Amino acid sequence: MARARQERAEITRQSILDGAAIAFDRFGFGAASLSDVVKHAGVTKGALYFHFQSKEALARTLMDEQFQVSEGVPAIEEPGLQTVIDLTHQMAHGLRSSVRIRAAIRLVLEFGSFTNPDPTPYNTWIDTAFGCLKPAQDRGDVLPSLDLYDLSTFLVGSFTGIQVTSHVRTGRGDLHTRIVDLWNFLLPGIVPADRLPRFDPAGSPACRAELGLTTTPDSVAVAVG
Amino acid sequence: MARARQERAEITRQSILDGAAIAFDRFGFGAASLSDVVKHAGVTKGALYFHFQSKEALARTLMDEQFQVSEGVPAIEEPGLQTVIDLTHQMAHGLRSSVRIRAAIRLVLEFGSFTNPDPTPYNTWIDTAFGCLKPAQDRGDVLPSLDLYDLSTFLVGSFTGIQVTSHVRTGRGDLHTRIVDLWNFLLPGIVPADRLPRFDPAGSPACRAELGLTTTPDSVAVAVG
Structure with a gap:
């Protein structure tokens, strides 16, 4: 009972x-x-x-939920650079398919960035990215000269803006493609040249299968059932 | 009279x-x-x-003003990749020093991205970046394989999010440093290796002088009077 x-x-x-x-x-x-x-x-x-x-308590609960996205990524137990790439596609998928993720991100941007500035959501994602990039750098997948905290901060800032821009310009229709661009432009500057073929800007096969993404040479599309 | x-x-x-x-x-x-x-x-x-x-008329006038930033960049008559780098530092400086630029960008993000989505400000910056990158690619400063419209779209999205993140996390105190990071991570992926030394992620000497920026190997600071 x-x-x-x-x-x-x-x-x-x-x-x-x-x-x-x-x-x-x-x-x-x-x-x-x-x-x-x-x-x-x-x-x-x-x-x-x-x-x-209160309305604020509702907002805080929804904002906290966004971090559940990272629980869905395969191979998070053995994290690396591809995990971060997959996370960005997972988040893009969440924004496209879940009103709860969309609400969380709108709240982080409006309420959590201007009305009541709170770095916690950004710092949590930065720490998540750092936790994947550290073992990646240790095994030689990321250039040893790079400061991983700065790189993680760049990735979180860049993703934040890319999804806003995609939202305004295309209703997030091109979001996966814009994220493939991010990684295509960025990987040569952070990965040793001989390791580049190991990473897929469009997400790992497991990630693409889970999200139902199909890829063409230049873009990523959501598979039509 | x-x-x-x-x-x-x-x-x-x-x-x-x-x-x-x-x-x-x-x-x-x-x-x-x-x-x-x-x-x-x-x-x-x-x-x-x-x-x-109306309040909306005020908002639209302020949002339109942000594009005046690009008028202050030296050498805009002969645009190139360094012009785009300098533009990002000019905009960062505007956000740090001018309440009118800050208001414009808050309006673009809140009013122009959510309340009343309008891609115009983003598209205007994308076109500005494209107009600088096209001659840069023609003279061999940008890899011929890259789609410049996609690259410009990436830059505008990335900058948008980097400044939000810097605002929330440091009150924009680290904004110039975060922009140096953006270019340090990105340039190897978009510029032929032998041309890399031609470009300064911290802004051209003329740009730094105009904005009163001093540089250290890892960061950019605003010179104290």
Whole structure:
């Protein structure tokens, strides 16, 4: 009985987060109202307040969720440069397919960058990238002269802007292709020449299979079922 | 007499834009009110409405101003790869020193990317970069295999995110250093090896002199008076 109640509570909580994601993705933190959240979630205001104390609490929960993307990457147990490449495609896929990821990233950019600047999400991604690049450099896949923390900081900043630009210019339709470009332009400057063939800017075969991506020489497309 | 009136009108108009920049930089488009603008501008609401019909008209004027940055770059008459490098440092300097540039970029990101998506500012910068990279590629400074439109799109996206990340993490204190990183990581992948020594990731001497930048091997600092 207690278990069934707990499960119902979790379903309600997830419905609220789905509703909040729709509202934040569409209107942003400032303009989204708790009435919007309740409407899209299909719950009562009482249920909403039982689970979340404020609009900010909803926003923080959604922003924290983005890091679950990195859990889906194959071979994260043996991380390396290809893991970082795959992570960028995973995140791109999340932005294209999940309103919860889209809401999280809009919140990080609007609420977490301007309204209430908080470096935590950026620093968490920088640490994740660093954790993959360190073993990569140790095994000779990344040039020994490079500062990996600076490289990780560059990657997170660059990805952040590339997805904004792709969102505005193409509704994120070209996002995977823009990420392939990032890696094509960048890899020769960070990988020893003889190691370059080991890395695929379009994502590893396992990553592409998981995300349903097909590749052509110049671009990546989402496979049509 | 008419001329004096015209000059007074222009001074008032600039005061309004200064006040609007302070309000938008601090509160964002959604939260900034015309009362904030009037307060920071030191003008009457009547004067404000004489010059600008709406908050959106103010925002659009400020967003358009960002392109004036490219007018200050030396040697724009003979553009090339170094011109693009210098432009990124000019823009970084503008973000650090001018509330009007800061307001413009916050508006582009918040208002122009989410509230009312408009690719124009991004496309204008992409075209500017392309216009510099085309002659660079023609004279052999950029690898002939590269698609310059894709490269320009990458640069604009990457810069956009790097400045957001630098803003959140360091109040833009490390922005010039992060841009030096961008070019250090990128140049080997886009420039033939024998041409690399021709380009300075920290900006040309003329650019650094104009912006008052001093360089150390690993970073760029703003010279202290």
